[in-house]
Amino acid sequence: MSAPSSKPTVTEREARQVAEAAREQDWRKPSFAKELFLGRFRLDLIHPHPLPPAEDSRRGEEFLAKLRVFCETQIDAARIEREARIPDEVIAGLKEIGALGMKIDTKYGGLGLTQVYYNKALALAGSACPAVGVLLSAHQSIGVPQPLKLFGTDEQKAEFLPRCARTAISAFLLTEPDVGSDPARLATSAVRDGDAYVLDGVKLWTTNGVIADLLVVMARVPKTEDGKGGITAFVVETDSPGITVENRNAFMGLRGIENGVTRFHQVRVPAANRIGPEGAGLKIALTTLNTGRLSLPASCVAAGKWCLKIAREWSAAREQWGRPIAEHEAVGKKISFIAATTFALEAVLDLSSQMADEDRNDIRIEGALAKLFASEMGWLMADELVQIRGGRGFETAESLAARGEKAVPAEQVLRDLRINRIFEGSTEIMHLLIAREAVDAHLKVAGDLIDPDKSLQDKAKAGAGAGVFYAKWLPKLVAGSGQLPGTYGEFRHGIDLSRHLRYVERNARKLARSTFYAMSRWQGRMETKQGFLGRIVDIGAELFAMSAVCVRAELLRTQGDHGREAYQLADAFCEQSRIRVEELFGRLWTNTDTVDRKVVKGVMGGAYTWLEEGIVDPSGDGPWIADTTPGPSKADNLHRPVN
Numbered sequence: 001m002s003a004p005s006s007k008p009t010v011t012e013r014e015a016r017q018v019a020e021a022a023r024e025q026d027w028r029k030p031s032f033a034k035e036l037f038l039g040r041f042r043l044d045l046i047h048p049h050p051l052p053p054a055e056d057s058r059r060g061e062e063f064l065a066k067l068r069v070f071c072e073t074q075i076d077a078a079r080i081e082r083e084a085r086i087p088d089e090v091i092a093g094l095k096e097i098g099a100l101g102m103k104i105d106t107k108y109g110g111l112g113l114t115q116v117y118y119n120k121a122l123a124l125a126g127s128a129c130p131a132v133g134v135l136l137s138a139h140q141s142i143g144v145p146q147p148l149k150l151f152g153t154d155e156q157k158a159e160f161l162p163r164c165a166r167t168a169i170s171a172f173l174l175t176e177p178d179v180g181s182d183p184a185r186l187a188t189s190a191v192r193d194g195d196a197y198v199l200d201g202v203k204l205w206t207t208n209g210v211i212a213d214l215l216v217v218m219a220r221v222p223k224t225e226d227g228k229g230g231i232t233a234f235v236v237e238t239d240s241p242g243i244t245v246e247n248r249n250a251f252m253g254l255r256g257i258e259n260g261v262t263r264f265h266q267v268r269v270p271a272a273n274r275i276g277p278e279g280a281g282l283k284i285a286l287t288t289l290n291t292g293r294l295s296l297p298a299s300c301v302a303a304g305k306w307c308l309k310i311a312r313e314w315s316a317a318r319e320q321w322g323r324p325i326a327e328h329e330a331v332g333k334k335i336s337f338i339a340a341t342t343f344a345l346e347a348v349l350d351l352s353s354q355m356a357d358e359d360r361n362d363i364r365i366e367g368a369l370a371k372l373f374a375s376e377m378g379w380l381m382a383d384e385l386v387q388i389r390g391g392r393g394f395e396t397a398e399s400l401a402a403r404g405e406k407a408v409p410a411e412q413v414l415r416d417l418r419i420n421r422i423f424e425g426s427t428e429i430m431h432l433l434i435a436r437e438a439v440d441a442h443l444k445v446a447g448d449l450i451d452p453d454k455s456l457q458d459k460a461k462a463g464a465g466a467g468v469f470y471a472k473w474l475p476k477l478v479a480g481s482g483q484l485p486g487t488y489g490e491f492r493h494g495i496d497l498s499r500h501l502r503y504v505e506r507n508a509r510k511l512a513r514s515t516f517y518a519m520s521r522w523q524g525r526m527e528t529k530q531g532f533l534g535r536i537v538d539i540g541a542e543l544f545a546m547s548a549v550c551v552r553a554e555l556l557r558t559q560g561d562h563g564r565e566a567y568q569l570a571d572a573f574c575e576q577s578r579i580r581v582e583e584l585f586g587r588l589w590t591n592t593d594t595v596d597r598k599v600v601k602g603v604m605g606g607a608y609t610w611l612e613e614g615i616v617d618p619s620g621d622g623p624w625i626a627d628t629t630p631g632p633s634k635a636d637n638l639h640r641p642v643n
Contacts, residue, residue, distance in 0.1 A: 033365035037438035039512030041505040049555040050354040060117030071128035084255040101165030108161035115353040123302035130416040131256030138207040141292035143170030171208035190219035199267040202628040210258035230279025242267040244633035253415030293371040297349040300378030304342030307385040334384040340573035347552035372430040373541040375420035382414040431534040445469040482506035495567040500574035531593040
């Protein structure tokens with residue numbers, strides 16, 4: 001059985017078709033964020049704020065208490081950073097308290113926590129040590145448990161979930177050295193051979209892959225008379241013959257994660273281990289990520305809370321010009337940003353997670369917006385903390401301790417958070433993914449109209465349908481409840497949050513009008529306007545966050561739980577967010593996109609190589625992308641299971 005010797009060659013159009021085929025095509029449930037992008041502010045979908053059942057909260061709080069004790073007594077974050085490895089005894093302890101099975105149903109030996117409490121647990125563990133949070137998240141958010149929960153057979157669940165709940169660490173293997181967010185070029189193959197598939201290929205950046213017992217592997221199955229083929233998902237035992245962990249990767253942050261390069265050479269995988277039908281792998285991956293992405297906002301919320309704590313304590317202790325630095329406006333604005341943004345990230349995360357638990361809303365856009373917004377804002381908060389700390393922010397915790405000061409790892413948090421803007425969909429890819437979902441309604445009615453490959457007859461038919469849709473839709477974007485002063489009056493308690501919700505409603509309609517105008521202007525070229533689409537998505541993210549903070553503040557007020565302070569934080573965040581929204585709207589039409597494209601063309605054409613003179617490049621030798629030709633491994637196997 002020989003493996004394919006070359007990578008798939010695909011055109012840009014073919015790559016888009018593969019991604020499009022993997023999308024969930026229909027919207028069977030309402031979506032607050034989808035409606036927002038269409039200019040419809042459906043506050044009723046998120047207010048009153050949904051709450052978990054009392055029993056779910058009780059079990060969740062019970063586990064959080066146990067996890068907190070473990071984190072405080074068993075996790076030495078400084079040691080993990082120093083040794084670049086989570087000690088085996090820590091992983092064994094996590095197994096013992098059931099942390100591997102937080103999202104796994106109790107009937108399979110898991111804890112059966114809700115998404116809300118799972119994320120709270122990840123935030124808690126990640127605050128103790130970000131690498132520990134990543135270990136747990138990679139195992140449960142995208143590893144074996146989640147795809148099996150959604151798409152596995154009863155037999156697969158019975159075989160693998162009890163192991164994942166207590167002993168077996170899992171990893172998710174999609175990325176390849178030459179394949180990132182363009183899965184149409186996936187090269188790892190899975191060839192049917194009787195009652196098994198034979199896997200060949202190389203996977204890169206396999207978080208948990210060095211220590212994993214079970215893998216979810218995406219591989220391309222050739223089309224045959226008996227099977228449709230395509231990208232397919234498999235559960236693979238890591239100790240199968242032919243699997244080699246060839247390298248443990250090292251990064252600027254998250255030094256403790258066990259991330260590697262894994263080679264498959266003639267690895268036999270039982271057909272019974274295939275998840276879903278042939279060709280469903282990419283859809284399984286994307287659906288898994290709808291909620292799996294919420295683990296990243298959890299880590300950002302934890303970082304924000306820590307940044308706020310350190311900023312408060314340090315800014316009270318450090319004096320400049322006769323008073324604490326917090327009393328200087330330049331520093332105070334940074335503290336206000338950290339506090340308001342942390343409140344917003346927790347609001348977005350809890351709201352999205354609770355909607356995921358209730359399963360009455362489609363949260364594919366909400367989950368993606370939460371990941372996008374939190375990863376960008378989390379990085380900014382950490383950067384502001386480093387600035388507030390000054391030279392001490394740039395100094396390592398180990399160095400601070402060595403000279404007798406509090407070992408505050410501000411620079412480490414900055415390094416650890418940086419990957420969130422890349423993990424599970426880079427910011428740029430998230431912009432495109434969310435934009436595609438946001439304009440779905442437009443493409444459904446006018447897709448053929450702007451498709452250059454469609455016939456005149458198809459375009460005429462699409463034009464008629466679009467005319468009917470827009471005749472009904474566009475007039476609704478002219479006026480709305482956001483123009484009535486008394487709307488959303490239940491959000492007026494000392495501090496008036498109703499005005500912010502009216503702002504959201506008005507600007508949701510403005511956002512929809514801007515999108516329609518752009519589609520009318522650029523038509524089929526709209527997909528190339530990535531700068532414009534990114535700004536559209538960022539505006540939507542801000543409006544979603546503003547909605548979430550107002551709803552959360554009102555929830556806390558009704559519960560008598562810091563309601564006054566919550567209103568203050570919500571008001572501050574909305575004021576800050578409004579400034580960003582206005583700037584983004586302005587940049588929709590006044591920007592440097594055109595001149596930037598000219599400069600890029602010049603750079604890539606070699607017109608500016610003279611600008612690169614006068615330096616020494618310290619980079620080492622070697623190809624930009626390592627050779628991943630299928631074949632037996634020439635490296636030692638670095639896989640080390642944790643017993």
